[in-house]
Amino acid sequence: MKLLVDEVAVTLDSTPVLRGVSVEVEPGAIVGLVGPNGSGKSTLLRAVYRSLRPGQGAVRLGGTDVWAMSARESALRTAAVLQDNTIPAGMTVAEVVELGRTPHSRAPYSRVPHKDGGREPVEEAMRRTGTLALAGRPFGALSGGERQRVLLAKALAQSPLLLVLDEPTNHLDIRARFELLELVRELGVTTLAVLHDLDLAVRSCDSLVVLHEGRVAAAGHPLEALTPGVLSGVFGVVGEVAAHPDGIVRVTYAARPLAATALVPS
């Protein structure tokens, strides 16, 4: 299902945080949202997963404005894996993944286990993310990387049409980072993902959107979006993105001297 973010503007405490941001994610594509700290990435995700209403503009999923849907209708379509996941203490891994079925249960937002065929998507999500063996463990006792996989399983159990991921590879080792994005690609679900690791972003995403000070500084195929000018002007590093003879697109960069970075025009 296609996601269209159309000229979205958000002001928080009188501070413009997003200033007319437009993003398109074609059905089944993975778009990476990259940009320096404070550029507005998480705020944009919040507007997409219907947690923060934009002051201007629209977010359309399959042509329907997500803000014209009920919270439950939105939750039936969009699953988010976020940084500040507040999982109640004492829950087992299986119980956490079952939470993903909540929008599909007849009593929305109840923690009562559903009897509406939710078992199959839960087991399938755990199988795909390699978390079945953790099913009985307390979520709070897992490593950071294990938790990340369980939270992805919870999102998959939701059977979403759109996946919204905020730094999903935090805590993961370098191999697990690529495996997680590969898993997301295999799912074929339309995905918008905030990624700080530019190398991972250029290798794993169909296209990138570069945010800078609340605006889209560049967008398109990783080779077109991350030009040396963007790496320098937005990220303050000297570098380049290039397709190597082995077919892999890689980003290489070195930190600029602080004095030089300060001179970059915004």
Ligand SMILES: Nc1ncnc2c1ncn2[C@@H]1O[C@H](COP(=O)(O)OP(=O)(O)OP(=O)(O)O)[C@@H](O)[C@H]1O
């Ligand atoms: N409630 C608020 N009031 C004022 N400013 C806010 C508020 N919430 C966020 N901001 C500011 O909005 C800007 C964008 O924040 P956001 O979290 O979207 O950035 P980000 O690109 O996700 O950053 P990071 O990479 O550090 O996670 C930041 O400067 C932040 O301080």
